[in-house]
Amino acid sequence: MRKLVSLVEKEVKDLLRDPRIYIGLVVPVILMPLLGFLMSTSMSSSIEAGAKGVKIAVLDYDKTVLSNTFLNLSMSLGADIRKVDATDLETAVDEARNLGSNALIVIGKGFENDLVNFRRASVEVYIVMETMSLGSIGAYSAVEGVLSVSSKIFSNMLISKLNPNISPDAVRDPFNISTRSILKDKIIEAPPQVLFNQLLMGYSIMIPLLLLMLSITVVQFAATATAVENEEKTLETLLTFPVTRYDILLAKLLGSSILAVIGSILFTGGFILYFNNMLAMSGFNFPAGDFSQLLPSPPPESFILLAASLILAILFVTSLGVAIGALSSDVRMANSLLGVVIVPIMIPSFLMMYGDLGTLPLALQLLVYALPTSYPIMMAKDMMMTPIPFEAILGIPYSAALTVLVLYATSMLLAPEKLLTVQYGLRLRGTRRQRVRELENQTTVG
Amino acid sequence: MTGARSIVVVRNLVKRFGDLTAVDNVSLKIEEGEVFGLIGPNGAGKTTILRIMATLLLPTSGYVNILGYDAVKEAGKIRPFISYLAEDAGTYRNLSGREYLLIVARIYFDSNTEASRAVEEAIRISGLGERVDDKMKTYSKGMKRRIQVARALMTRPRLAILDEPTAGLDVFHAKHIREVVSRHVKEGGTVVLSSHNMLEVEYLCTRVAFVHRGHVLFEGAPRAIKNELGVSNLEEAFIKVTSR
Ligand SMILES: Nc1ncnc2c1ncn2[C@@H]1O[C@H](COP(=O)(O)OP(=O)(O)O)[C@@H](O)[C@H]1O
Ligand SMILES: [Mg+2]
Numbered sequence A: 001m002r003k004l005v006s007l008v009e010k011e012v013k014d015l016l017r018d019p020r021i022y023i024g025l026v027v028p029v030i031l032m033p034l035l036g037f038l039m040s041t042s043m044s045s046s047i048e049a050g051a052k053g054v055k056i057a058v059l060d061y062d063k064t065v066l067s068n069t070f071l072n073l074s075m076s077l078g079a080d081i082r083k084v085d086a087t088d089l090e091t092a093v094d095e096a097r098n099l100g101s102n103a104l105i106v107i108g109k110g111f112e113n114d115l116v117n118f119r120r121a122s123v124e125v126y127i128v129m130e131t132m133s134l135g136s137i138g139a140y141s142a143v144e145g146v147l148s149v150s151s152k153i154f155s156n157m158l159i160s161k162l163n164p165n166i167s168p169d170a171v172r173d174p175f176n177i178s179t180r181s182i183l184k185d186k187i188i189e190a191p192p193q194v195l196f197n198q199l200l201m202g203y204s205i206m207i208p209l210l211l212l213m214l215s216i217t218v219v220q221f222a223a224t225a226t227a228v229e230n231e232e233k234t235l236e237t238l239l240t241f242p243v244t245r246y247d248i249l250l251a252k253l254l255g256s257s258i259l260a261v262i263g264s265i266l267f268t269g270g271f272i273l274y275f276n277n278m279l280a281m282s283g284f285n286f287p288a289g290d291f292s293q294l295l296p297s298p299p300p301e302s303f304i305l306l307a308a309s310l311i312l313a314i315l316f317v318t319s320l321g322v323a324i325g326a327l328s329s330d331v332r333m334a335n336s337l338l339g340v341v342i343v344p345i346m347i348p349s350f351l352m353m354y355g356d357l358g359t360l361p362l363a364l365q366l367l368v369y370a371l372p373t374s375y376p377i378m379m380a381k382d383m384m385m386t387p388i389p390f391e392a393i394l395g396i397p398y399s400a401a402l403t404v405l406v407l408y409a410t411s412m413l414l415a416p417e418k419l420l421t422v423q424y425g426l427r428l429r430g431t432r433r434q435r436v437r438e439l440e441n442q443t444t445v446g
Numbered sequence B: 001m002t003g004a005r006s007i008v009v010v011r012n013l014v015k016r017f018g019d020l021t022a023v024d025n026v027s028l029k030i031e032e033g034e035v036f037g038l039i040g041p042n043g044a045g046k047t048t049i050l051r052i053m054a055t056l057l058l059p060t061s062g063y064v065n066i067l068g069y070d071a072v073k074e075a076g077k078i079r080p081f082i083s084y085l086a087e088d089a090g091t092y093r094n095l096s097g098r099e100y101l102l103i104v105a106r107i108y109f110d111s112n113t114e115a116s117r118a119v120e121e122a123i124r125i126s127g128l129g130e131r132v133d134d135k136m137k138t139y140s141k142g143m144k145r146r147i148q149v150a151r152a153l154m155t156r157p158r159l160a161i162l163d164e165p166t167a168g169l170d171v172f173h174a175k176h177i178r179e180v181v182s183r184h185v186k187e188g189g190t191v192v193l194s195s196h197n198m199l200e201v202e203y204l205c206t207r208v209a210f211v212h213r214g215h216v217l218f219e220g221a222p223r224a225i226k227n228e229l230g231v232s233n234l235e236e237a238f239i240k241v242t243s244r
Helices: A002-016 A019-051 A065-076 A089-098 A111-116 A134-162 A168-172 A192-231 A235-240 A245-282 A288-294 A300-326 A331-354 A362-370 A374-382 A390-413 A416-445 B046-053 B075-081 B097-108 B112-126 B129-133 B141-154 B171-186 B198-204 B222-229 B234-242
Strands: A055-060 A080-083 A103-107 A123-127 A181-183 A186-188 B006-017 B020-031 B035-039 B061-066 B082-085 B159-163 B190-195 B207-212 B215-220
Touching: A002 A192, A002 A245, A002 B097, A019 A192, A055 A065, A055 A089, A055 A134, A065 A080, A065 A111, A065 A134, A089 A103, A089 A123, A103 A134, A123 A134, A134 A168, A192 A235, A192 A245, A192 A300, A192 A331, A192 A374, A235 A245, A235 A416, A235 B082, A245 A300, A245 A390, A300 A331, A300 A374, A300 A390, A331 A362, A331 A374, A374 A390, A390 A416, B006 B046, B020 B046, B020 B190, B020 B207, B020 B215, B035 B046, B035 B171, B035 B198, B046 B061, B046 B159, B046 B190, B075 B082, B082 B141, B097 B112, B097 B129, B097 B141, B112 B141, B141 B159, B141 B171, B159 B171, B171 B190, B171 B198, B190 B198, B198 B234, B207 B222, B207 B234, B215 B222, B215 B234, B222 B234
Parallel strands: A055 A080, A055 A103, B035 B190, B035 B207, B082 B159, B159 B190
Antiparallel strands: A103 A123, A181 A186, B006 B020, B006 B061, B207 B215
């Protein structure tokens, strides 16, 4: 135990201070919230600018009481209305540009006449798309907002004029629809899209994504921690200490898992910030707390199963990482090997996050079921909606067996006799490559 | 126990890597209190012999006994009493010298007081002074070697196996390490080391073995070898032995 603690301490300290692991870690942690922040501020600032002070140029061909009412109404809604005097569109656009406005509304002749005769009146909107920036979209949505509110007020006036005793809404929108959701025999006072967002956020996106992040970081840490022993030629010494190779393997697994958990917590924080900003920006800003009370929480045994499958998945990828690291002469080689190995392992998990397993081709389905990393995602995804799927429960003994196999194979690889021979081969290849390079230099010089 | 006070007994040791026979029928005995030197050119098989003694490699055939234990069947019993310095041993870049020593000491010793005594001893042996608290990536080659030698000797091993302890070091670092090894043996340790610096070995070792192409060609105390072959130093002796 004491020996193991010392070894784990060594792993954690050496890894934690290795700048190379931060490249994989810091980038998403810093970049994600930064991206979210930038997007939301640029978006909201331009929309705000659009809504409040957006300069709308108006060319009024009608010049009647009703067209004037419309303009005053728009002004009272916060739009900065500038009338332009022109006889044709081209000069009107030029003037609008001179006024520094990128929206032009043209009120057609007969505006009032059409309205009082219960015909639809024509209003044309021109948006100047000078730059493909969010500013034009802001101006557009501001004009849209002003127009739809005005249109609704005019409609109210017209309906009241026909019959002052009825509610205009009953004419315009005769169905009063209220939607509720049924989840596991329970009626929930919220429409499905709200629940869907919640589920999507919580159980189907956030947790699987976190699991993916965790497995990718942990495998990277384990591979780096082992490859660096080859790179710095410390492994041979380590193997002569009075510890078993299981201690060495376990220390690597624990050390990288501890760091990966810390890393994932940081990442989740960053991701939540990012996601919240994204949601706020796209208008989905429902208060998170409100609806989570509406949702029944998953049964506790599903959490236990989730945890068990998660631990197995992490052990599986981590020992794979140690094996990759042990077979690599340096960290760079380990990273490129990792890319080759980890992508096919993670693809099924991604597929599951966005699709239905049943719809995948058989070969991919088999791949999904073959990998321990799939089961926690399978469980997290279905935890809310259905009883835990049968195959996910079967997956636990299966993953356990496979994980033990990989752990055993990795510990075999850590036998000095094997490792020194592998390293000897690697080093030989390195020097041979160097010799080839020297020869090439000689021939090009000579 | 095999032999009276033999620390190492090697009999008819053979090690093959595929077609290559790196060690060919080598027999050796190392007694307590000796500094035993394996000398020979690169590729002679010195490292392979030392790795087998350190229980890192398995013999292809032959018998190896360390401290009374069979090096193949009882490797786990041998490890706590030996220490091994690999010829190209590196350091953990991001640990300080002191942190590294403490981690190793806690692997070897069960009590914290013993572990910290070992660390203090190692710091004294290394002669690194305040630099022991710096990250090891800032160390020069000589400093890295000194911390590794200190690490190997601080555990008071009954047998220290040092592969090329002074190779590639400048005179000051090399001299420091030779002094440390001598002191360790005076305090009761036994050392087996390899070198291709014949003059250094002549000064340091009680007994040497000439290793050439996997064979031990000649063995004895430096002075006895010189007398027997009628030469003035070990270098000449080695050349005389290998050319006949
Ligand atoms: N792990 C290994 N696999 C294959 N060949 C090896 C291995 N280790 C050493 N050798 C070969 O064995 C021979 C002896 O090497 P070594 O014991 O390192 O010699 P020395 O330490 O005297 O320079 C060399 O030819 C070397 O190339
Ligand atoms: Mg050697």
